[in-house]
Amino acid sequence: MSTIKKIGIIGAGQMGSGIAQVCAQAGxxxxxxxLNEQVLEKSLAGIARNLDRQVQKGKISEADKAAALARIATGTDLTIFADSDLVIEAATENEALKRDxxxxxxxxxxxxxxxxxNTSSISITRLAASTDRPAKFMGMHFMNPVPVMQLVELIRGIATDEPTFNAVKELTEAIGKTPAVAEDFPAFIVNRILLPMINEAVYxxxxxxxxxxxxxxxxxxxxxxxxxxxxxxxFIGLDTCLAVMQVLYEGLADSKYRPCPLLVKYVEAGWIGKKFGRGFYDYSQTPPVPTR
Structure with a gap:
C-alpha cells in the first residue's frame, strides 16, 4: 500500500478543523x-488563530504557520477528494447523515x-457497509480539542483489512498522536466509560x-x-452526549445506559452547551453561571 500523503476531511466544524490543522502541521x-462556504472561512480563521498562539509561545515559526495554512485547500464539493489517499469523515454524530x-x-x-x-460511538461495521470498500474503512476517533489531545482511538470494522489498519496507525503516529486500539462495540473505550459518568452526574x-x-x-x-x-x-455538547448515550442504550440494551430525562430536556430546549452559549452553565456571563 502506498504511503498516505494527501488527506481529505469532510466537515469543517470543531473536529474537522482540528484534524485538518494537525495533519497540515505534520506535512x-x-x-x-x-457544504457551507462560511463554515470553511470560519474554520481557516480558527486554524490561523491556533497557529498564531503557537507562534507566540515559540512552539512554531511564522514560516511553519504559513506552510501549514498553505497545505489546506477547501471546497464545498466532494470532487476535491479525487486524489486523496485517505478521507476522514468528521460530520455531526448522526448515523443517517454519516451514511448518506x-x-x-x-x-x-x-x-x-x-x-x-471520526464517529465517537457509532458502529464502524454499519458505516462501512454504506461504502464500496468495507475492507478499506475504519474508525479514527480523535479527541476534542484535536490539536491538544494526544489520543486517537483506532477501531476496525468486521471487514477492515490489516494493510488499512497499519496505514492509519502509522499516520496517527506520524501526526504526533498516540493510538489506542478499540473493538467495534458501542462508544468504544473512552465514551463507554466517560459518557455514563457524565450521565450519572446529570442524574x-x-x-x-x-x-x-x-x-x-x-x-x-x-x-x-x-x-x-x-x-x-x-464543552463536549449536550447533543453529542445524548447521542452517545442513545447509541449505548440501544446498542447494549442495558438500563444503566438510559439517558437522564434532564439531559433530554436540556437538548430539547436547545441548551446544548458552551458552543451555543448555554447548557448547565450560562456562558453569556463571566464567569459562567449555573443554570440549575
Missing part, C-alpha cells in the same frame, strides 16, 4: 470540505483510497443530590478531575 496536503455522506463520497474516490470515520443533578457547582467541585477536588462532569458535558 500532509489536506482537502477540507463543508459516505454513499455520496465513494464515486469521487480513487479505487485504492482509504476511508476513516445526580436531576434527583437533587447536588447543584451544578457542587457536583463539578466534588469531582474536581474529590477525584482530581481537571474539569467537572457537567462543565465537561457543556
Amino acid at each position: 500532509y496536503d489536506v482537502s477540507l470540505s463543508d 455522506i459516505l454513499k455520496k463520497l465513494v464515486p469521487h474516490l480513487k479505487p485504492e483510497a482509504l476511508i476513516a470515520t 445526580t443533578l436531576y434527583e437533587g443530590v447536588g447543584g451544578v457547582e457542587a457536583i463539578d467541585t466534588a469531582l474536581k477536588l474529590g477525584a482530581n478531575h481537571p474539569m467537572g462532569p457537567l462543565e465537561l458535558a457543556d
Whole structure:
C-alpha cells in the first residue's frame, strides 16, 4: 500500500478543523470540505488563530504557520477528494447523515483510497457497509480539542483489512498522536466509560443530590478531575452526549445506559452547551453561571 500523503476531511466544524490543522502541521496536503462556504472561512480563521498562539509561545515559526495554512485547500464539493489517499469523515454524530455522506463520497474516490470515520460511538461495521470498500474503512476517533489531545482511538470494522489498519496507525503516529486500539462495540473505550459518568452526574443533578457547582467541585477536588462532569458535558455538547448515550442504550440494551430525562430536556430546549452559549452553565456571563 502506498504511503498516505494527501488527506481529505469532510466537515469543517470543531473536529474537522482540528484534524485538518494537525495533519497540515505534520506535512500532509489536506482537502477540507463543508457544504457551507462560511463554515470553511470560519474554520481557516480558527486554524490561523491556533497557529498564531503557537507562534507566540515559540512552539512554531511564522514560516511553519504559513506552510501549514498553505497545505489546506477547501471546497464545498466532494470532487476535491479525487486524489486523496485517505478521507476522514468528521460530520455531526448522526448515523443517517454519516451514511448518506459516505454513499455520496465513494464515486469521487480513487479505487485504492482509504476511508476513516471520526464517529465517537457509532458502529464502524454499519458505516462501512454504506461504502464500496468495507475492507478499506475504519474508525479514527480523535479527541476534542484535536490539536491538544494526544489520543486517537483506532477501531476496525468486521471487514477492515490489516494493510488499512497499519496505514492509519502509522499516520496517527506520524501526526504526533498516540493510538489506542478499540473493538467495534458501542462508544468504544473512552465514551463507554466517560459518557455514563457524565450521565450519572446529570442524574445526580436531576434527583437533587447536588447543584451544578457542587457536583463539578466534588469531582474536581474529590477525584482530581481537571474539569467537572457537567462543565465537561457543556464543552463536549449536550447533543453529542445524548447521542452517545442513545447509541449505548440501544446498542447494549442495558438500563444503566438510559439517558437522564434532564439531559433530554436540556437538548430539547436547545441548551446544548458552551458552543451555543448555554447548557448547565450560562456562558453569556463571566464567569459562567449555573443554570440549575
